[in-house]
Amino acid sequence: MSVKNETVQSQTTQYLTFMLREEGFAIEISKVREVLDVTTMTRIPRMPEYLSGVINLRGNVVPVMDLGQKLGMGSIEYTKNTCIMIVELEVDANLVEMGVLTDSVQMVLDLNPEDIESVPKMGTNLNTEFIKGMGRQTEEKFLIILDIDKVLASEGEAALREMDSPASARAVVGATPEETVGAEA
């Protein structure tokens, strides 16, 4: 551990650590609103696998994403430790909530900026855009700090892209599918 710094500049940030397939991850705790046990989830049909469905969070319908699948690490298996982190993020200037399914939530960890190393250019097997840095938990143990906004926002963009096509096709009356496709091309 590095010595206490003389300047106030090196402020510690709190992170919430969690596991995905025995691997440690972390996100800034300010993003996390609460952590829930897995409750009944309603799947939304005809949507990508990593979108697990929606849950009822005290009267609000909140979408949930399987982070394991989203990051290409395989879907999360439900155990008694499985939980949903409710993350807050800004979409089109509105604060929205989104559930993130993880294998287990571990602890709150204070990290100084000097404890965080930059993202290796390769070797993570993850989209480096989703990673903020590598947090040093102990001498040997590193955590992958996720940029959860980017992970989730990429979802919004994908949704927007997909939205364009069926909507415009829908408006065409009496057109055959192939013509619709032709019109879009």
Next chain:
Amino acid sequence: MADTEYAEVFREEAGELLEELETSLLELEKDPADLKIVSRVFRAMHTIKGSGAMFGFDDIAGFTHHVETALDKVRDGTVPVSTELIDLTLASRDHIRALLDAATGGGEADPAEGERIIAGLQALVGGGARDRAQAIAAPEVPAKEKDPTEGRRSHYRISIKPTPEFFVGGYTLEALTGDLDTLGESTVFMDAEHEGGGVLVLLTTDKGLNAIEDVLVFAESSCQVAVTVLAVEGEEDLEEHKKLGQILLERGEISADDLTTVLARQKPLGELLVGEKLVSRTSVDAALAEQRLVREAKEKATVAKGAESIRVASEKLDQLINLVGELVVTQARLSQVASHNKDAELVEPVEEVERLTAELRDCVLNIRMLPIGTTFAKFKRLVRDLSAELGKEVDMVTEGAETELDKNVIDQLGDPMVHLIRNSIDHGIESPEERELAGKPRKGTISLAAQHSGANVVITVTDDGKGLDAERIRQKGLEKGLLRPDAELSEQEIWNTIFTPGLSTAKTVTSVSGRGVGMDVVKSTVDALKGSVSVTRSVKGQGTTITIMLPLTLAIIDGLLVQVGETHFVLPLSQVEECVELTQEDITRFHERRMLPVRDQLVPYVRLRDFFAISGERPAREQMVISRINGDRFGLVLDGVVGEHQTVLKSLGWVYRNATGLSGSTILGNGHVALILDVANVMQCARREEHAALTN
């Protein structure tokens, strides 16, 4: 510059006044002899001027002053109401709007436009003065006769009780009493006992009631204002009684309200006066009648204001609706538990809660309901301006303006309606010459009608123009590749291609059709409101009717809860026509082709289990719910119908905003989430997928 918070208050207030002004002006155009409307117009201008100056919008106040001066001449009958005057006043209304927007940081106002309007008005007023004799002959009652107090030294009791809003608006009582003092001799009694208490002014003036009300007019919305004529000089006898009241009031032994009540009882004194032959019966009758009129008019104004005056931020309403939504959900759960436990003691209170919740729900939803008439009124101006611009003569008639609709829906309905009307005037209604040749009246008619139909509101825009040219639309559709050459489309289907993006049959681009808004935008807006828009009638040479169908509210609907496997779905009950059973036998009989004869008609269907890829075995007896989409019957096959369900609509969240066949979600009594089906979307997708499967 004015304080931004006050500026916002002023902007809102002025916005409302400007709208009212527009409506009044258009009414005045129809009925130029109605001096009441002139007064209304004048007051609106006066209030804008007054509060504009108060909040530091000097340019607005300055400009409005000129308009007001001109209107004053109209009010006292020196200048007649003419189309020119209306045009100029409408233009000045627009200019004030522009000034207002410019002052609050949106857009720019053209000072030259203001000067042009002022010059126009001055010329008109100057010119009007020469036609004075003629002008007086036209309107029967010059305004002066309406006010018996003007020109006579009279005593008034003016009680002003401000509401907290008054101070928020940046007014002070001192400013108001100061203004009153300029009219004559005034004595001011401030209620110092209560903070924000009222003020009582005794005023003696010969300027008349109108002048007083002009001073008070912009306090009226945020104060309880009561002006009582205590005595008109020459009617000495009344004074003694009123003085007693004043003294009591000064001492605080009687409230102003009590005094008014007591004073009301004194009315028969007029009779006494006649009996004593102090004044002639006719003059007392006249005075009383006038007084009554003034009072009634004021009372009416207060009632009307009371009906619309509580201003609440719409977020607060949304919050309330959310809470009621949750209450509805909780109540459903309670009912479920109660019926499960079979506790006889619980049955009654639970039923009561159910009834109350339903009432509360209706009440709360009702708060957000507004008559659609406010929107209709805005279109009058549009029709007037557009027809002038395009050299057409068009009348607009409305029907069912009182039909109520959720505010959110109304707000979003404006743009598509504007476009439909534009379209009707631009493409539908012919020029006066063409119309005469066709043996139709020169003036075309656009009629807007709204009516309730079950849980929907049906709005129709009808014109008596030339109708849609189905052949041309078809040609155009073929050209643009929007239609298949071999597609056999009904006339109605062809009409409805006008809502497809990229199809415009306008021969020339006018300023109206060149605005970059297409009929497809109308469709997408209405779709977003979970409604539908279609051409329902079009006869060559006789006109076109376009119908918009909208749900009453976007918050809570009656739904039919159905089940497929473990998943629950809700269908809007308004879309359900009937439910029938689908047995294995039926399926075999039709060789697995997805259709079933229902009432001598083959109904195609989609099995939700397949459409949504829901795992599990389907039951031997399935249920089929039949909906009607654009006139065609269409069935959805599912495992079972659970029953009716009060559905509080929830969005599925941003991630799922493009979910296929679903329009939202709701929470069931057991806390699980059910999905709301978008039947039309399911049908379209299924149809598209079937085509795709066949062609591959």
